[in-house]
Amino acid sequence: MTDPAHDAETLRERALTTLTTARARTTLLTSCVEDPDLTAQHSPLMSPLVWDLAHIGNQEEQWLLRAVAGREAMRPEIDGLYDAFEHPRAERPSLPLLPPAEARHYASEVRGRVLDLLESTAFHGTRLTEAGFAFGMIAQHEQQHDETMLITHQLRKGPQALHAPDPEPAPLLTGPSEVLVPGGPFTMGTSTEPWALDNERPAHVREVPPFHIDTTPVTNAAYQAFIEDGGYDDDRWWTPEGWAHIRQHSIHAPLFWRRDGRQWLRRRFGVTEVVPPDEPVLHVCWYEADAYARWAGRRLPTEAEWEKAARHDPAGDRSMRYPWGDAEPAPEHANLGQRHLRPAPAGSYPEGESPLGVRQLIGDVWEWTASDFLPYPGFQAFPYKEYSEVFFGPEHKVLRGGSFAVDAVACRGTFRNWDYPIRRQIFSGFRTARSAGEA
Structure with missing residues (x-):
């Protein structure tokens, strides 16, 4: 007892x-x-x-x-x-x-x-x-x-005020670029996590068809290919709202990026540096993430797809707290807690991958999903409506997984973040998906 x-x-x-x-x-x-x-x-x-x-x-x-x-x-x-x-x-x-x-x-x-x-x-x-x-x-x-x-x-403009060591270089990822997540039901959300917030509750069963999801978040190098192919100048890849937004605000690259001859530079916490090709792309809005996915012949994963990829254990037919299991996050699992001031290279943290082999689902960059921020069946606001309930609706898109700026206490496999689709100052990136059977 x-x-x-x-x-x-x-x-x-x-x-x-x-x-x-x-x-x-x-x-x-x-x-x-x-x-x-x-x-x-x-x-x-x-x-x-x-x-x-x-x-x-x-x-x-x-x-x-x-x-x-x-x-x-x-x-x-x-x-x-x-x-x-x-x-x-x-x-x-x-x-x-x-x-x-x-x-x-x-x-x-x-x-x-x-x-x-x-x-x-x-x-x-x-x-x-x-x-x-x-x-x-x-x-x-x-x-x-x-x-x-x-x-x-x-x-903030001005000299660097914060300092932290860089993440360790990641070994070359030699596995597949995408993972098949089997179709079927899984338990989404939680009714047992003691410090889970109201929008994570209650646990409920979701049926998810089979789909493929990127093994890692989309990298700067991959996103640069979208830019160089004229992605920001071709309305085929953008929703009408997204196209209007980037034209109105003259957006041609992720926030904090600028071209210098043949290379791209970025400003990061007061330091200007060459954009590292192997890091997950950062500071893109939902419209940019969605446009890249369309250009790549793919799409953003739904929130349910993302959570199934992050929590489902096929061997035990259960939903875990984190991709690696139920243990609290440790430094070998994920890039969290402002331990570094940048994402780790794509393919990092093999000990944090899911049973299906998906990496970096927790930490590094918040990942945009295709889903609007909506309540789960049986949702009850607690302890106040202004935490979640007033934000429900199509105006906000869901982000999942946390970033290098998120502490472990505020990041779980069930944790839900949300923001307007135009937001770019947040530490946001994405990965793409496709339905099984699609080329």
């Missing part, structure tokens, strides 16, 4: 570790530049870094200190300033935001009280406290904002 006290201590340790890891990353992202860079808006698509910092503290206070512990608000007058739905990003610099020192102090004071709370919390009794869900939700929330802040650092 499982010892409840042991379970509680295990949950407490996991919550402490994930909260501490997130805060260390937040500190790095907000301490590597001077205060003017924290208060500036580096793109109208993004908040000032100092807004993210105080928002992280405010959400932590609201959900852990108020909702879980029932305590009075520490700074009720700032709730509206850091309500993501009350103020669009473009207008946040004009708000009376907490200055950097005060934002740091507030977030630190909240965290100190949360750690005290963690010592005495019983992980049962309510849906928020069951299995430490609220602590896991807040750790994921902070890591998601850390990824957002990393995007802001990429958009």
